[in-house]
Amino acid sequence: xxxxxxxxxxVGLRLLGRRELSETQLRTKLARRxxxxxxxxDAICQLRNDGSLDDRRTARAFARSEISLRQRGRIRxxxxxxxxxxxxxxxxxxxTEVFSxxxxxxxxxxxxxxxxxxxxxxxxxxxxRRIYRYLIAQGFEPSKVAELVFRRRNNHDASIxxxxxxxxxxx
Numbered sequence: 410x411x412x413x414x415x416x417x418x419x420v421g422l423r424l425l426g427r428r429e430l431s432e433t434q435l436r437t438k439l440a441r442r443x444x445x446x447x448x449x450x451d452a453i454c455q456l457r458n459d460g461s462l463d464d465r466r467t468a469r470a471f472a473r474s475e476i477s478l479r480q481r482g483r484i485r486x487x488x489x490x491x492x493x494x495x496x497x498x499x500x501x502x503x504x505t506e507v508f509s510x511x512x513x514x515x516x517x518x519x520x521x522x523x524x525x526x527x528x529x530x531x532x533x534x535x536x537x538r539r540i541y542r543y544l545i546a547q548g549f550e551p552s553k554v555a556e557l558v559f560r561r562r563n564n565h566d567a568s569i570x571x572x573x574x575x576x577x578x579x580x
Contacts (some may be wrong), residue, residue, distance in 0.1 A: 417444040417452035422461060429467040432457070433494020468495045468503035476511060480520045483508060485548025517549050517557055531562040 417439050424430060424438055432453060439449045456462035468490055475481040475489065483504055490500035524543065530536040537558060544554040 417442075417448045418455050420444075421452050421456050425456070425461050429470045430462075431464050431467050431494040432462055435462060464495050464499050465503065467493075468499050469507060471495075472503050472507040476507065476516065480516055480523070480547065482513070482517065482548030482550070484550065485546070488548070513549075514553070514557075517544065517553060520544065520547060520549075521557060521561060531558065537562065 420442060421435055421439060424435060430438070435456070436449055436453060439452060440446075444452070453462065471490060471493070472486050475486050481489075486504055487500050490503070491497065495503075521540065521544065524540060525531070529540055529543075531540065541551075541554055541558055544558070545551055
């Protein structure tokens with residue numbers, strides 16, 4: 410390392426001060442700044458030892474923000490954690506812990522309602538398929554999505570019959 414250059418440890422602290430990063434993300438960012446592999450490894454080790462770098466904390470924070478800000482489901486969050494370099498074991502533990510305080514059915518239902526408020530519809534098969542794909546892409550289990558969408562559609566159909574002209578249905 411050049412004497413006039415900031416140490417990778419200090420750079421790492423600054424990066425971690427902005428937001429939580431996984432060890433993999435931080436390693437990549439430090440390497441892009443042209444630090445040697447040894448410098449990066451030493452900084453990572455020091456940051457891990459002093460508690461500044463913690464994949465478990467990062468995974469929990471990431472999962473909480475994905476739920477609260479983006480209404481994501483378990484499957485998508487697990488996939489995203491894998492993409493940022495969190496191990497499968499740590500990701501599963503973090504998602505399990507964070508979802509222990511969340512009613513996943515309510516989260517899914519709220520996301521469906523939000524989508525319907527934005528103009529989506531449950532009136533035809535094409536719309537049903539779009540909403541189904543959207544909710545699955547957000548990380549919810551296909552069986553739970555199907556159950557909710559069809560239950561919501563049946564309630565919608567029942568309300569039309571209840572509020573509508575009963576004589577026309579007898580034809």
